[in-house]
Amino acid sequence: MTRPVRLLILCLLALTGSVFAQHNYAAEEFIIVSGGPSLRKWEDYRVAEEQHDRYGGNFAKAAHIRLEQLRRMHGPAAQLTWLIYRPAYDLRDREDAVRLPPYSCSIGEINERAAKCGARIVWFNNTNFLIDYLNNRGGRKIADLEFFVHSNKYALLFDYSADILGVSTCYLHSIDLRHIQRGLFTRRALVQSWGCHSGEYMSRVWRKATGVRMIGAIGKTDYKSISDHVSLPACARWSR
Numbered sequence: 496m497t498r499p500v501r502l503l504i505l506c507l508l509a510l511t512g513s514v515f516a517q518h519n520y521a522a523e524e525f526i527i528v529s530g531g532p533s534l535r536k537w538e539d540y541r542v543a544e545e546q547h548d549r550y551g552g553n554f555a556k557a558a559h560i561r562l563e564q565l566r567r568m569h570g571p572a573a574q575l576t577w578l579i580y581r582p583a584y585d586l587r588d589r590e591d592a593v594r595l596p597p598y599s600c601s602i603g604e605i606n607e608r609a610a611k612c613g614a615r616i617v618w619f620n621n622t623n624f625l626i627d628y629l630n631n632r633g634g635r636k637i638a639d640l641e642f643f644v645h646s647n648k649y650a651l652l653f654d655y656s657a658d659i660l661g662v663s664t665c666y667l668h669s670i671d672l673r674h675i676q677r678g679l680f681t682r683r684a685l686v687q688s689w690g691c692h693s694g695e696y697m698s699r700v701w702r703k704a705t706g707v708r709m710i711g712a713i714g715k716t717d718y719k720s721i722s723d724h725v726s727l728p729a730c731a732r733w734s735r
Contacts, residue, residue, distance in 0.1 A: 520572040523638040523681060525565050527575070527614070528625070529554040530644030530690075531583020532600075533656035534590055540660060547645070547656060551587045552600025553718045554643040555579070557689065557728055559608040560721060561641060566612045574635075575614040578628065579605065580653040580665060582620055587657070622653070622667055626674050636681045643728075646690025648697060669697055672704035680707045689727065691715040694734030710734060 532551040539546070562575055584602050591599040609616045619625050629637070645655040645663070652663035680686070687710040688697065694711025701709040713732040720726040 517683060518569065518573070518638060518681075520569070520574065522635055524574045524576055524632060524635050525569070525639040526578060526629075526637060526641075527558045527562055527565075528578045528640070528642045528644065528653075529558045529580065530642070530651070530653040530655075531580045531657055532587045533583075533654075534586055535594060535596070536590065537656040537660040549596075550598045550600070551584075551591060551596075552598070552604070553721070555584075555600050555605050555608065557718060557721045558641075558643045559612065560725060560727060561643075562609075562612045562614045565639065566614075571613065575612065576617055577609055577614045578617050578619055578625060580620070581618040582665070583654040583657040620665075622665055622671060625653075625667065626671065629679060630674075630676045636684075637679050638681045638684055640680075640684070640686045642688045642690060642693075644688070644690045646688060646693045646697070648692040648695040651688060651690055651693065651697070669700040672700055675705055677704075677706050680705065686710065688712065689716055694732075698734045 532548040532553065535549070538548065558577060558579075562577060565573065565575055584600075584605070587599075588601050591601070606616065617628065619628070629640075642651050645652040650663070650666045650668040653665040653667070655661075655663045658664045684707055686701065686705075686707050688694070689712070691712055692714065693709075694713045698709045698711040701707070711734045712730040713734055714730065716728045716730045718728045720729045
């Protein structure tokens with residue numbers, strides 16, 4: 496082994512050790528939230544360049560990539576929780592069973608992805624359940640909270656064009672943030688929305704309501720980058 500390689504390994508070990516030293520995994524939780532896909536029957540009414548979710552697994556696959564990153568970074572002791580909006584996936588599963596698209600993402604596949612990275616799945620059907628989950632975890636602090644969802648500058652949308660064309664029936668609006676308790680997060684907690692435009696207003700309200708900074712997108716996010724199975728959604732600019 497050459498000296499430069501030995502030095503590189505030592506540096507990596509030192510960085511890994513510093514990550515573990517910053518966390519008390521027995522008292523912390525890493526939470527990833529996935530919204531659901533649109534239905535193709537609705538999106539087919541749009542012109543091609545404005546259609547969403549041709550592949551139904553955009554949010555689930557991106558979330559899985561991030562969960563795998565967190566597992567590699569923090570090891571087996573970290574508690575990874577994957578909150579997923581169930582109704583949209585039920586609807587898309589039934590649609591894909593008839594349409595037989597070349598690429599789909601079933602609930603069964605999501606369960607398999609969670610098992611591979613050792614994440615616990617918590618399915619939810621409404622915003623109140625999500626807020627209650629964040630607020631009530633027996634004193635366990637949130638070390639990481641990330642959203643893979645449709646969004647606009649005022650709200651994180653857990654579905655969009657699932658029940659109704661161009662409409663979200665389940666969302667976390669900036670007004671709802673007053674219901675999230677302060678003091679839930681660790682001192683170095685990472686909070687990020689991977690949805691479009693969330694850094695244009697939602698981030699500011701999030702920090703005011705929770706005391707924790709949220710990184711959000713300025714403009715649109717692009718999920719095409721996840722096709723290499725390792726990259727997260729891309730954005731030209733993130734709020735800081």
